[in-house]
Amino acid sequence: MEETKVYMDHAATSFLREEALQEMLPYLKEEYGNPSSIYTLGRQARKAVDLARERTAKAIGAQEDEIYFTSGGTEANNISIRGFLKHYGEKGHVITSAVEHHAVLDVCEELSEEGYDVTYLPVDEYGLINMEDLQKAIKEDTILITIMTANNEVGTIQPVEEVGALAREKGIIFHTDAVQAVGHIPLDINEVKADMLSFSAHKFNGPKGVGGMYIRKGVKLAPLYRGGAQEKKVRPGTENVPGIIGLGKALELAVEEIPEKMDQYIHMRDKFIEELQSIDHVILNGHPTRRLPNNINVSFEFIEGESLLLALDMEGIAASSGSACTSGTLDPSHVLLAMGLDHQTAHGSIRFSLGKGNTSEDVEYVLEKVKPVVERLRHMSAVNHRI
DSSP, X not given: OOOOOEEOBTTTOOOOOHHHHHHHHHHHTTOOOOTTOOSHHHHHHHHHHHHHHHHHHHHHTOOGGGEEEESSHHHHHHHHHHHHXXXXXXXXXXXXXXXXXXXXXXXXXXHHHTTOEEEEEOOOXXXXXXXXXXXXXXXXXXXXXXXXXXXXXXXXXXXXXXXXHHHHHHTOEEEEEOTTTTTTSOOOHHHHTOSEEEEEGXXXXXXXXXXXXXXXXXOOOOOSSOSOOGGGGTSOSOOOHHHHXXXXXXXXXXHHHHHHHHHHHHHHHHHHHHHHTTSTTEEEOSOSSSBOTTEEEEEETTSOHHHHHHHHHHTTEEOBSSOGGGTTOOSOOHHHHHTTOOHHHHHTEEEEEOOTTOOHHHHHHHHHHHHHHHHHHHHHSTTGGGO
């Protein structure tokens, strides 16, 4: 098996940083108490969970009692959207975008089947929604807007501050899937003005299987399932104490490192993009500047993205063809199609995502390997006569 020399799929998942692991370890062994118990072991676990909640709240400018822990971003999205609508009780109008993660899109499709009126905002060639489209889409019975902060595939950052301001002005609840943004770009809930926000630990070097939600004070959610009083009954079930501790520590450190990290990633990203665009028939996907600092998504025309991924893997390079949640499907990316790419070009798309540990030398190595691999695959391609 070829050893992975360069890992550039941090948008799919990131490694657990050592500082978070060290804080988790005692709670995986000797500090095994249930935080709902009143004896010493339980109280110690509760204290650790409370510290993680405090760190998480501080990282996004929230209050501690506005943070709820979940199993990850998918559950956070489901609880936020469905929990709010369940409490609201009436089948009103919901607005989302055509480029949301499936953890939002699939929920919205189900809502349509259940009788909700759902509007899917189109995006431009960069993957951006238009605020005029949003304004025109609002109806008298619009009760929820759910627009992601940053796209998981192409990295485009949506104008969530403007969305939040408009929603607040109209008295509409605003939810944002911020899984790709939290811990990577400056994000203050008071500026975004979201009522609900979702995040996941393994995107910012925390453990897998844990995430959370910001729910603004005053916003009511009905539980989707019952059986306990944990997380104020919004997400019942014994807390994943080690995971929550790792999330809190990893997020605290990730936010501290944002200024330095952003400069480093943007420099590497822009170098990467410039060199890739020197190859013929390469298209940059997503906004050229209004994008996540660590995201590089490009389409290599006349070749299959999966073939390129496998060839890069043979060179020890890990990247992806888009969202890790949709790997294995033969369907082209719904995000790229919504941005106007044709099916064939969308199939030739690769996402490189930088993260902790990546260096300029990594970028040079990947660029050195990509160019000859692309040439070889195009020569082999059944459609190379079109080039």
